Amino acid sequence: MTAVLELRAATRTHGTGPTAVHALRGVDLVVRPGELVAVMGPSGSGKSSLLMLAGGLDASTSGEVLVEGVPLSGLDPAGLASLRRRAVGYVFQELNLLPALTAAENVALPLELDGVPGRAARELALRALDEVELAPAARRFPDELSGGEQQRVAIARALVGDRRLLLADEPTGALDSVTGEAVLELLRARVDAGAAAVLVTHEARHAAWADRVVFLRDGRLVDEARSAVGWTA
Amino acid sequence: MSVKHALLALLCEGPRYGYELKAAFEARTGDAWPLNVGQVYTTLARLERDGHVERDSEDVDGHVHYRLTDAGRRETRAWWDSEVTREAPPRDELAIKLALALTVPGVDVRDVLQRQRTATVRALQTHTRRRARLTSAQRDGTAPAGAGTTAAVLVLESLIFAAEAEVRWLDHCEARLLRTADPNGARP
Numbered sequence: 001m002t003a004v005l006e007l008r009a010a011t012r013t014h015g016t017g018p019t020a021v022h023a024l025r026g027v028d029l030v031v032r033p034g035e036l037v038a039v040m041g042p043s044g045s046g047k048s049s050l051l052m053l054a055g056g057l058d059a060s061t062s063g064e065v066l067v068e069g070v071p072l073s074g075l076d077p078a079g080l081a082s083l084r085r086r087a088v089g090y091v092f093q094e095l096n097l098l099p100a101l102t103a104a105e106n107v108a109l110p111l112e113l114d115g116v117p118g119r120a121a122r123e124l125a126l127r128a129l130d131e132v133e134l135a136p137a138a139r140r141f142p143d144e145l146s147g148g149e150q151q152r153v154a155i156a157r158a159l160v161g162d163r164r165l166l167l168a169d170e171p172t173g174a175l176d177s178v179t180g181e182a183v184l185e186l187l188r189a190r191v192d193a194g195a196a197a198v199l200v201t202h203e204a205r206h207a208a209w210a211d212r213v214v215f216l217r218d219g220r221l222v223d224e225a226r227s228a229v230g231w232t233a
Numbered sequence: 234m235s236v237k238h239a240l241l242a243l244l245c246e247g248p249r250y251g252y253e254l255k256a257a258f259e260a261r262t263g264d265a266w267p268l269n270v271g272q273v274y275t276t277l278a279r280l281e282r283d284g285h286v287e288r289d290s291e292d293v294d295g296h297v298h299y300r301l302t303d304a305g306r307r308e309t310r311a312w313w314d315s316e317v318t319r320e321a322p323p324r325d326e327l328a329i330k331l332a333l334a335l336t337v338p339g340v341d342v343r344d345v346l347q348r349q350r351t352a353t354v355r356a357l358q359t360h361t362r363r364r365a366r367l368t369s370a371q372r373d374g375t376a377p378a379g380a381g382t383t384a385a386v387l388v389l390e391s392l393i394f395a396a397e398a399e400v401r402w403l404d405h406c407e408a409r410l411l412r413t414a415d416p417n418g419a420r421p
Protein backbone atom coordinates (compact mmCIF):
# COMPACT_ATOMS: atom_id res chain seq x y z
CA MET A 1 0.00 0.00 0.00
CA THR A 2 1.38 3.43 -0.92
CA ALA A 3 2.27 5.56 2.03
CA VAL A 4 0.10 8.67 2.33
CA LEU A 5 3.08 10.56 3.70
CA GLU A 6 6.73 9.81 3.40
CA LEU A 7 9.67 11.87 4.63
CA ARG A 8 13.06 10.76 3.33
CA ALA A 9 16.00 12.29 5.14
CA ALA A 10 13.94 15.46 5.35
CA THR A 11 16.07 18.36 6.50
CA ARG A 12 15.13 21.97 7.14
CA THR A 13 17.76 24.54 7.95
CA HIS A 14 16.99 28.20 8.51
CA GLY A 15 19.81 30.54 7.48
CA THR A 16 23.40 29.56 6.74
CA GLY A 17 26.80 29.59 8.35
CA PRO A 18 27.40 29.67 12.09
CA THR A 19 23.98 31.19 12.86
CA ALA A 20 22.06 28.50 10.94
CA VAL A 21 19.18 26.87 12.83
CA HIS A 22 18.72 23.17 12.15
CA ALA A 23 15.01 22.67 12.64
CA LEU A 24 15.01 19.13 11.18
CA ARG A 25 17.95 16.90 10.50
CA GLY A 26 17.43 13.92 8.22
CA VAL A 27 14.02 12.75 9.37
CA ASP A 28 12.65 9.51 7.91
CA LEU A 29 8.98 8.85 8.49
CA VAL A 30 6.33 6.78 6.69
CA VAL A 31 2.62 7.13 7.47
CA ARG A 32 0.23 4.68 5.82
CA PRO A 33 -3.52 4.76 5.35
CA GLY A 34 -5.23 3.83 8.60
CA GLU A 35 -2.32 5.03 10.68
CA LEU A 36 -2.25 7.76 13.31
CA VAL A 37 1.23 8.88 14.27
CA ALA A 38 1.81 11.24 17.20
CA VAL A 39 4.90 13.42 17.42
CA MET A 40 6.20 14.48 20.82
CA GLY A 41 9.28 16.44 21.78
CA PRO A 42 10.43 19.47 23.72
CA SER A 43 9.67 22.98 22.54
CA GLY A 44 11.88 23.83 19.57
CA SER A 45 12.62 20.20 18.73
CA GLY A 46 11.11 20.58 15.23
CA LYS A 47 7.54 19.28 15.56
CA SER A 48 5.84 22.15 13.74
CA SER A 49 8.63 22.18 11.16
CA LEU A 50 7.91 18.53 10.42
CA LEU A 51 4.20 19.22 9.90
CA MET A 52 4.92 22.24 7.69
CA LEU A 53 7.05 20.06 5.42
CA ALA A 54 4.47 17.27 5.44
CA GLY A 55 1.71 19.67 4.44
CA GLY A 56 3.75 21.31 1.70
CA LEU A 57 3.60 24.64 3.52
CA ASP A 58 7.36 24.80 3.68
CA ALA A 59 10.04 23.13 1.54
CA SER A 60 12.83 20.91 2.80
CA THR A 61 16.39 22.16 2.44
CA SER A 62 17.43 18.64 1.47
CA GLY A 63 15.80 15.24 1.43
CA GLU A 64 12.33 14.61 0.03
CA VAL A 65 8.70 14.73 1.12
CA LEU A 66 6.13 12.62 -0.73
CA VAL A 67 2.36 12.85 -0.36
CA GLU A 68 0.54 9.86 -1.86
CA GLY A 69 3.76 8.98 -3.64
CA VAL A 70 4.15 12.41 -5.27
CA PRO A 71 7.42 14.21 -4.47
CA LEU A 72 6.46 17.72 -3.41
CA SER A 73 9.68 19.16 -4.81
CA GLY A 74 8.46 18.29 -8.30
CA LEU A 75 5.26 20.32 -8.04
CA ASP A 76 4.88 23.93 -9.17
CA PRO A 77 3.12 26.32 -6.76
CA ALA A 78 -0.28 25.71 -8.37
CA GLY A 79 0.13 21.95 -8.21
CA LEU A 80 1.21 22.18 -4.59
CA ALA A 81 -1.74 24.38 -3.67
CA SER A 82 -4.16 22.01 -5.35
CA LEU A 83 -2.70 18.95 -3.60
CA ARG A 84 -2.88 20.77 -0.28
CA ARG A 85 -6.53 21.60 -0.74
CA ARG A 86 -7.54 18.18 -2.05
CA ALA A 87 -5.55 15.80 0.06
CA VAL A 88 -4.37 17.56 3.19
CA GLY A 89 -6.33 18.77 6.21
CA TYR A 90 -4.33 20.99 8.49
CA VAL A 91 -4.98 22.26 12.01
CA PHE A 92 -2.38 24.90 12.79
CA GLN A 93 -0.84 25.66 16.14
CA GLU A 94 -2.15 29.20 15.72
CA LEU A 95 -5.67 28.79 14.41
CA ASN A 96 -6.00 31.09 11.49
CA LEU A 97 -9.70 31.35 10.99
CA LEU A 98 -10.64 34.23 8.72
CA PRO A 99 -12.33 36.80 10.94
CA ALA A 100 -14.65 38.09 8.18
CA LEU A 101 -16.17 34.64 7.56
CA THR A 102 -18.64 32.73 9.72
CA ALA A 103 -17.69 29.38 11.24
CA ALA A 104 -19.48 27.55 8.41
CA GLU A 105 -17.85 29.73 5.73
CA ASN A 106 -14.43 29.13 7.24
CA VAL A 107 -15.00 25.40 7.09
CA ALA A 108 -16.42 25.54 3.54
CA LEU A 109 -13.60 27.71 2.20
CA PRO A 110 -11.07 25.02 1.24
CA LEU A 111 -13.81 23.10 -0.59
CA GLU A 112 -14.97 26.15 -2.52
CA LEU A 113 -11.40 27.04 -3.42
CA ASP A 114 -11.16 23.58 -4.89
CA GLY A 115 -14.23 24.06 -7.03
CA VAL A 116 -16.93 22.38 -4.95
CA PRO A 117 -20.17 24.30 -5.69
CA GLY A 118 -21.20 26.66 -2.89
CA ARG A 119 -24.27 24.77 -1.80
CA ALA A 120 -22.57 21.38 -1.61
CA ALA A 121 -19.62 22.95 0.19
CA ARG A 122 -21.96 24.49 2.76
CA GLU A 123 -23.66 21.18 3.38
CA LEU A 124 -20.34 19.40 3.91
CA ALA A 125 -19.22 22.22 6.18
CA LEU A 126 -22.32 21.88 8.33
CA ARG A 127 -21.79 18.15 8.61
CA ALA A 128 -18.16 18.70 9.70
CA LEU A 129 -19.28 21.28 12.27
CA ASP A 130 -21.82 18.80 13.53
CA GLU A 131 -19.06 16.23 14.05
CA VAL A 132 -17.31 18.62 16.43
CA GLU A 133 -20.68 19.45 18.04
CA LEU A 134 -20.69 23.03 16.81
CA ALA A 135 -23.57 22.98 14.33
CA PRO A 136 -25.51 25.57 16.37
CA ALA A 137 -22.63 28.05 16.02
CA ALA A 138 -22.36 27.75 12.23
CA ARG A 139 -23.43 31.36 11.60
CA ARG A 140 -21.21 32.96 14.20
CA PHE A 141 -17.98 34.77 13.44
CA PRO A 142 -14.69 33.70 15.05
CA ASP A 143 -14.68 36.60 17.51
CA GLU A 144 -18.09 35.43 18.73
CA LEU A 145 -16.67 32.02 19.69
CA SER A 146 -14.62 30.93 22.69
CA GLY A 147 -11.04 29.81 22.16
CA GLY A 148 -12.02 26.18 22.42
CA GLU A 149 -14.90 26.64 19.98
CA GLN A 150 -12.60 28.34 17.48
CA GLN A 151 -10.29 25.39 17.82
CA ARG A 152 -13.13 23.02 17.00
CA VAL A 153 -14.00 25.09 13.91
CA ALA A 154 -10.38 24.74 12.82
CA ILE A 155 -10.65 21.00 13.35
CA ALA A 156 -13.87 20.84 11.34
CA ARG A 157 -12.12 22.71 8.54
CA ALA A 158 -9.34 20.14 8.52
CA LEU A 159 -11.75 17.20 8.54
CA VAL A 160 -14.20 18.52 5.93
CA GLY A 161 -14.41 16.65 2.66
CA ASP A 162 -12.41 13.56 1.99
CA ARG A 163 -8.87 14.44 3.03
CA ARG A 164 -6.46 11.55 3.08
CA LEU A 165 -3.80 13.21 5.18
CA LEU A 166 -4.69 15.01 8.38
CA LEU A 167 -2.03 17.11 10.07
CA ALA A 168 -2.77 18.57 13.47
CA ASP A 169 -0.44 20.77 15.52
CA GLU A 170 -1.56 20.84 19.18
CA PRO A 171 -5.24 20.67 18.17
CA THR A 172 -6.41 20.16 21.74
CA GLY A 173 -4.57 23.12 23.24
CA ALA A 174 -7.58 25.26 24.17
CA LEU A 175 -9.94 22.39 24.92
CA ASP A 176 -10.95 20.98 28.29
CA SER A 177 -9.99 17.39 28.90
CA VAL A 178 -13.29 15.80 27.86
CA THR A 179 -13.60 17.85 24.65
CA GLY A 180 -9.94 17.17 23.94
CA GLU A 181 -10.55 13.43 24.18
CA ALA A 182 -13.59 13.80 21.91
CA VAL A 183 -11.40 15.42 19.25
CA LEU A 184 -8.95 12.55 19.54
CA GLU A 185 -11.76 10.07 19.16
CA LEU A 186 -12.88 11.89 16.03
CA LEU A 187 -9.38 11.85 14.58
CA ARG A 188 -9.08 8.18 15.48
CA ALA A 189 -12.38 7.40 13.71
CA ARG A 190 -11.23 9.19 10.53
CA VAL A 191 -8.01 7.24 10.59
CA ASP A 192 -9.82 3.95 11.19
CA ALA A 193 -11.91 4.83 8.13
CA GLY A 194 -8.73 4.97 6.03
CA ALA A 195 -7.14 8.41 6.43
CA ALA A 196 -3.59 8.93 7.65
CA ALA A 197 -2.84 11.46 10.36
CA VAL A 198 0.07 13.09 12.11
CA LEU A 199 -0.67 14.68 15.46
CA VAL A 200 1.74 16.95 17.28
CA THR A 201 1.02 17.13 20.98
CA HIS A 202 2.60 17.79 24.35
CA GLU A 203 -0.03 15.67 26.05
CA ALA A 204 0.94 12.05 26.44
CA ARG A 205 -2.68 11.11 27.18
CA HIS A 206 -3.64 12.32 23.69
CA ALA A 207 -0.58 10.87 22.00
CA ALA A 208 -1.63 7.50 23.42
CA TRP A 209 -4.47 7.36 20.87
CA ALA A 210 -1.84 6.99 18.14
CA ASP A 211 -0.66 3.75 16.61
CA ARG A 212 2.88 5.01 16.98
CA VAL A 213 4.34 7.82 19.03
CA VAL A 214 7.62 9.19 17.67
CA PHE A 215 9.92 11.43 19.69
CA LEU A 216 11.86 14.38 18.25
CA ARG A 217 14.92 15.83 19.89
CA ASP A 218 16.98 18.62 18.32
CA GLY A 219 15.47 17.96 14.89
CA ARG A 220 16.05 14.20 14.95
CA LEU A 221 13.70 11.30 15.54
CA VAL A 222 15.20 9.54 18.53
CA ASP A 223 12.67 6.91 19.55
CA GLU A 224 9.27 5.39 18.94
CA ALA A 225 6.58 3.87 21.19
CA ARG A 226 4.15 1.27 19.91
CA SER A 227 1.94 -0.84 22.14
CA ALA A 228 1.56 -4.53 21.43
CA VAL A 229 -2.05 -4.40 22.59
CA GLY A 230 -4.58 -3.80 19.80
CA TRP A 231 -7.68 -1.61 19.73
CA THR A 232 -9.98 -4.58 19.58
CA ALA A 233 -9.80 -7.78 21.54
CA MET B 234 -1.30 -2.91 49.19
CA SER B 235 -2.19 -6.41 50.29
CA VAL B 236 -5.15 -8.00 48.55
CA LYS B 237 -6.59 -8.79 51.97
CA HIS B 238 -9.01 -5.87 52.08
CA ALA B 239 -10.04 -6.26 48.48
CA LEU B 240 -11.01 -9.90 49.15
CA LEU B 241 -12.89 -8.93 52.31
CA ALA B 242 -14.77 -6.25 50.35
CA LEU B 243 -15.74 -8.74 47.64
CA LEU B 244 -16.92 -11.24 50.27
CA CYS B 245 -19.35 -8.59 51.56
CA GLU B 246 -21.41 -9.47 48.48
CA GLY B 247 -21.74 -13.09 49.62
CA PRO B 248 -19.69 -16.30 49.91
CA ARG B 249 -17.25 -17.06 47.08
CA TYR B 250 -14.48 -19.53 46.38
CA GLY B 251 -10.89 -18.67 45.51
CA TYR B 252 -11.09 -18.60 41.75
CA GLU B 253 -14.29 -16.57 41.83
CA LEU B 254 -12.56 -14.00 44.01
CA LYS B 255 -9.63 -13.79 41.62
CA ALA B 256 -11.95 -13.32 38.63
CA ALA B 257 -14.09 -10.71 40.40
CA PHE B 258 -11.02 -8.75 41.53
CA GLU B 259 -9.60 -8.66 38.02
CA ALA B 260 -12.86 -7.72 36.33
CA ARG B 261 -13.48 -4.83 38.74
CA THR B 262 -9.96 -3.48 38.28
CA GLY B 263 -9.68 -3.67 34.51
CA ASP B 264 -7.22 -6.59 34.56
CA ALA B 265 -4.63 -4.05 35.65
CA TRP B 266 -3.21 -6.23 38.43
CA PRO B 267 -3.58 -9.93 37.64
CA LEU B 268 -3.75 -12.08 40.78
CA ASN B 269 -2.56 -15.61 40.91
CA VAL B 270 -4.87 -18.07 42.51
CA GLY B 271 -2.18 -19.23 44.92
CA GLN B 272 -1.94 -15.69 46.30
CA VAL B 273 -5.71 -15.68 46.82
CA TYR B 274 -5.65 -18.95 48.77
CA THR B 275 -2.69 -17.86 50.90
CA THR B 276 -4.55 -14.68 51.79
CA LEU B 277 -7.77 -16.58 52.54
CA ALA B 278 -5.82 -18.91 54.85
CA ARG B 279 -4.45 -15.91 56.72
CA LEU B 280 -7.88 -14.30 56.95
CA GLU B 281 -9.28 -17.55 58.29
CA ARG B 282 -6.51 -17.77 60.87
CA ASP B 283 -7.31 -14.20 62.00
CA GLY B 284 -11.01 -14.99 62.24
CA HIS B 285 -12.08 -12.63 59.43
CA VAL B 286 -13.50 -15.36 57.20
CA GLU B 287 -14.72 -18.89 57.73
CA ARG B 288 -15.34 -21.83 55.49
CA ASP B 289 -18.83 -22.13 54.14
CA SER B 290 -20.37 -25.10 52.40
CA GLU B 291 -18.65 -26.95 49.61
CA ASP B 292 -20.50 -26.91 46.28
CA VAL B 293 -21.13 -29.95 44.06
CA ASP B 294 -17.85 -29.35 42.26
CA GLY B 295 -15.96 -29.41 45.55
CA HIS B 296 -15.20 -25.64 45.62
CA VAL B 297 -14.72 -24.40 49.15
CA HIS B 298 -16.66 -21.17 49.65
CA TYR B 299 -15.53 -18.59 52.16
CA ARG B 300 -17.84 -16.30 54.07
CA LEU B 301 -17.24 -13.15 56.07
CA THR B 302 -17.40 -13.31 59.90
CA ASP B 303 -18.57 -10.40 62.07
CA ALA B 304 -14.92 -9.59 62.76
CA GLY B 305 -14.29 -9.60 59.00
CA ARG B 306 -17.20 -7.24 58.48
CA ARG B 307 -15.76 -4.86 61.11
CA GLU B 308 -12.31 -5.04 59.48
CA THR B 309 -13.83 -4.14 56.10
CA ARG B 310 -15.78 -1.26 57.66
CA ALA B 311 -12.53 0.06 59.19
CA TRP B 312 -10.91 -0.09 55.75
CA TRP B 313 -13.67 2.01 54.15
CA ASP B 314 -13.48 4.45 57.05
CA SER B 315 -9.73 5.02 56.80
CA GLU B 316 -7.87 6.82 54.01
CA VAL B 317 -5.08 5.42 51.86
CA THR B 318 -1.93 6.91 53.33
CA ARG B 319 0.12 9.12 51.03
CA GLU B 320 2.51 10.71 53.52
CA ALA B 321 5.11 7.97 53.47
CA PRO B 322 5.00 6.86 49.83
CA PRO B 323 6.62 3.57 48.89
CA ARG B 324 10.07 3.84 47.35
CA ASP B 325 9.80 5.11 43.80
CA GLU B 326 12.34 3.25 41.69
CA LEU B 327 12.22 5.77 38.85
CA ALA B 328 12.81 8.82 41.04
CA ILE B 329 15.68 7.03 42.77
CA LYS B 330 17.14 5.95 39.44
CA LEU B 331 17.07 9.49 38.06
CA ALA B 332 18.57 10.95 41.20
CA LEU B 333 21.43 8.51 40.85
CA ALA B 334 21.74 9.04 37.08
CA LEU B 335 22.18 12.74 37.78
CA THR B 336 24.88 12.28 40.36
CA VAL B 337 26.81 9.17 39.36
CA PRO B 338 29.36 9.97 36.61
CA GLY B 339 29.18 8.42 33.16
CA VAL B 340 25.40 8.24 32.73
CA ASP B 341 23.63 9.99 29.83
CA VAL B 342 20.62 11.32 31.70
CA ARG B 343 18.74 12.37 28.57
CA ASP B 344 18.98 8.82 27.29
CA VAL B 345 17.68 7.47 30.58
CA LEU B 346 14.82 9.98 30.42
CA GLN B 347 13.96 9.14 26.82
CA ARG B 348 14.02 5.40 27.38
CA GLN B 349 11.61 5.83 30.27
CA ARG B 350 9.41 8.24 28.32
CA THR B 351 9.02 5.71 25.52
CA ALA B 352 8.20 2.94 27.99
CA THR B 353 5.65 5.04 29.86
CA VAL B 354 3.98 6.26 26.66
CA ARG B 355 3.78 2.64 25.51
CA ALA B 356 2.05 1.73 28.78
CA LEU B 357 -0.27 4.69 28.24
CA GLN B 358 -1.13 3.39 24.77
CA THR B 359 -1.93 0.00 26.26
CA HIS B 360 -4.20 1.44 28.97
CA THR B 361 -5.91 3.67 26.40
CA ARG B 362 -6.64 0.70 24.14
CA ARG B 363 -7.95 -1.43 26.99
CA ARG B 364 -10.22 1.40 28.00
CA ALA B 365 -11.40 1.87 24.38
CA ARG B 366 -12.36 -1.83 24.28
CA LEU B 367 -14.37 -1.52 27.47
CA THR B 368 -16.13 1.71 26.50
CA SER B 369 -17.01 0.43 23.04
CA ALA B 370 -18.35 -2.80 24.59
CA GLN B 371 -20.42 -0.61 26.90
CA ARG B 372 -21.72 1.38 23.93
CA ASP B 373 -22.56 -1.74 21.91
CA GLY B 374 -24.24 -3.35 24.91
CA THR B 375 -21.87 -6.34 24.79
CA ALA B 376 -20.32 -5.56 28.19
CA PRO B 377 -21.41 -7.70 31.13
CA ALA B 378 -24.23 -6.12 33.10
CA GLY B 379 -23.61 -4.38 36.40
CA ALA B 380 -21.26 -1.64 37.50
CA GLY B 381 -18.16 -3.77 36.91
CA THR B 382 -17.31 -2.21 33.54
CA THR B 383 -17.51 1.34 34.81
CA ALA B 384 -15.30 0.37 37.76
CA ALA B 385 -12.75 -1.15 35.40
CA VAL B 386 -12.81 1.97 33.19
CA LEU B 387 -12.15 4.15 36.23
CA VAL B 388 -9.21 2.00 37.30
CA LEU B 389 -7.72 2.20 33.80
CA GLU B 390 -8.19 5.97 33.88
CA SER B 391 -6.34 6.10 37.17
CA LEU B 392 -3.42 4.35 35.45
CA ILE B 393 -3.77 6.70 32.48
CA PHE B 394 -3.57 9.81 34.65
CA ALA B 395 -0.63 8.40 36.62
CA ALA B 396 1.29 7.55 33.44
CA GLU B 397 0.51 10.97 31.99
CA ALA B 398 1.81 12.63 35.14
CA GLU B 399 4.98 10.56 34.89
CA VAL B 400 5.58 11.65 31.28
CA ARG B 401 5.00 15.26 32.30
CA TRP B 402 7.47 14.88 35.11
CA LEU B 403 10.04 13.35 32.71
CA ASP B 404 9.53 16.30 30.32
CA HIS B 405 9.93 18.64 33.24
CA CYS B 406 13.17 16.91 34.31
CA GLU B 407 14.54 17.25 30.80
CA ALA B 408 13.60 20.92 30.49
CA ARG B 409 15.15 21.66 33.87
CA LEU B 410 18.30 19.74 32.95
CA LEU B 411 18.69 21.74 29.74
CA ARG B 412 18.23 25.00 31.59
CA THR B 413 20.66 24.23 34.37
CA ALA B 414 23.38 22.60 32.29
CA ASP B 415 26.02 23.58 34.83
CA PRO B 416 29.46 22.04 34.44
CA ASN B 417 29.33 20.19 37.76
CA GLY B 418 25.83 18.91 37.30
CA ALA B 419 24.52 16.60 34.67
CA ARG B 420 25.63 16.80 31.09
CA PRO B 421 22.71 17.76 28.90
Ligand SMILES: Nc1ncnc2c1ncn2[C@@H]1O[C@H](COP(=O)(O)OP(=O)(O)OP(=O)(O)O)[C@@H](O)[C@H]1O
Nearest residue numbers: 014021022023041042043044045046047048049050
Ligand atom coordinates in the same frame (compact mmCIF):
# COMPACT_ATOMS: atom_id res chain seq x y z
N1 LIG C 1 11.36 30.78 10.18
C1 LIG C 1 12.29 30.40 11.04
N2 LIG C 1 13.49 31.01 11.09
C2 LIG C 1 14.45 30.62 11.94
N3 LIG C 1 14.31 29.59 12.80
C3 LIG C 1 13.14 28.95 12.81
C4 LIG C 1 12.06 29.29 11.95
N4 LIG C 1 11.03 28.46 12.19
C5 LIG C 1 11.43 27.63 13.17
N5 LIG C 1 12.70 27.92 13.54
C6 LIG C 1 13.48 27.22 14.58
O1 LIG C 1 13.46 25.83 14.30
C7 LIG C 1 13.41 25.07 15.50
C8 LIG C 1 12.21 24.14 15.47
O2 LIG C 1 11.02 24.94 15.51
P1 LIG C 1 9.58 24.29 15.56
O3 LIG C 1 8.59 25.39 15.41
O4 LIG C 1 9.52 23.19 14.58
O5 LIG C 1 9.54 23.69 17.06
P2 LIG C 1 8.37 22.91 17.83
O6 LIG C 1 8.91 21.57 18.17
O7 LIG C 1 7.13 22.98 17.04
O8 LIG C 1 8.24 23.77 19.17
P3 LIG C 1 6.92 24.15 20.04
O9 LIG C 1 6.63 22.96 20.89
O10 LIG C 1 7.41 25.31 20.87
O11 LIG C 1 5.83 24.55 19.11
C9 LIG C 1 13.35 26.09 16.64
O12 LIG C 1 14.66 26.24 17.13
C10 LIG C 1 12.90 27.35 15.95
O13 LIG C 1 13.41 28.50 16.61
Ligand SMILES: [Mg+2]
Nearest residue numbers: 047048049093
Ligand atom coordinates in the same frame (compact mmCIF):
# COMPACT_ATOMS: atom_id res chain seq x y z
MG1 LIG D 1 5.28 23.98 17.32
